[in-house]
Amino acid sequence: MVKRIGVLALQGDFAEHKLALEQVGAEVIEVRLPHDLDTLDGLIIPGGESTTLRKLADFYGLMKPLRAFAQDKPVWGTCAGAILLAREVVDQEPHLGVMDIKIQRNAFGRQINSFVADLDIDGEIYPAVFIRAPLIVSVGSGVKILASLNHNRIVAAQQGHMLATVFHPELTNDLRFHRRFIEMI
Numbered sequence: 001m002v003k004r005i006g007v008l009a010l011q012g013d014f015a016e017h018k019l020a021l022e023q024v025g026a027e028v029i030e031v032r033l034p035h036d037l038d039t040l041d042g043l044i045i046p047g048g049e050s051t052t053l054r055k056l057a058d059f060y061g062l063m064k065p066l067r068a069f070a071q072d073k074p075v076w077g078t079c080a081g082a083i084l085l086a087r088e089v090v091d092q093e094p095h096l097g098v099m100d101i102k103i104q105r106n107a108f109g110r111q112i113n114s115f116v117a118d119l120d121i122d123g124e125i126y127p128a129v130f131i132r133a134p135l136i137v138s139v140g141s142g143v144k145i146l147a148s149l150n151h152n153r154i155v156a157a158q159q160g161h162m163l164a165t166v167f168h169p170e171l172t173n174d175l176r177f178h179r180r181f182i183e184m185i
């Protein structure tokens with residue numbers, strides 16, 4: 001059955017996620033208002049700027065519906081999206097606070113310090129794009145670490161139906177992460 005996946009389309013690189021999801025055969029809905037969440041099988045919260053995403057989510061009355069959705073259905077946050085999911089954000093209040101990870105914003109420096117690295121995930125190599133990326137500084141006991149950079153910096157994690165990556169698979173031609181998310185559903 002074709003999966004209906006929402007992409008939060010308030011700000012950031014939602015168009016790239018939409019394209020990747022279409023390439024893996026999903027039906028994609030752009031989410032801008034609470035009722036857009038109604039019929040979805042899963043949701044991606046894209047990268048962008050977490051403070052701006054938060055302001056827009058507040059403005060459109062999305063915070064409560066997003067929190068309820070994430071508690072119940074598969075959600076994947078990339079970069080700023082991962083910041084939105086985190087239960088703890090270093091030096092500031094959390095946003096959705098649904099995933100048991102602690103995250104630190106801009107942990108790799110400024111925009112000019114953005115980089116691409118190869119990640120080893122279960123023995124497979126993935127190209128990973130880091131743009132003013134956060135870092136997952138710690139995870140709760142129910143959270144599986146999927147990938148680390150240099151063996152000690154956590155950059156991807158999964159807690160049941162919630163997935164967080166601090167890098168951007170949607171900015172590469174590699175569709176494996178989008179497939180993985182579809183398979184989680």
Ligand code: GLN
Pocket residue numbers: 046047048049050051078079080081083105106131132133134
């Ligand atoms: N630095 C951004 C933030 O703190 C995240 C960057 C990104 O999503 N590429 O929200």
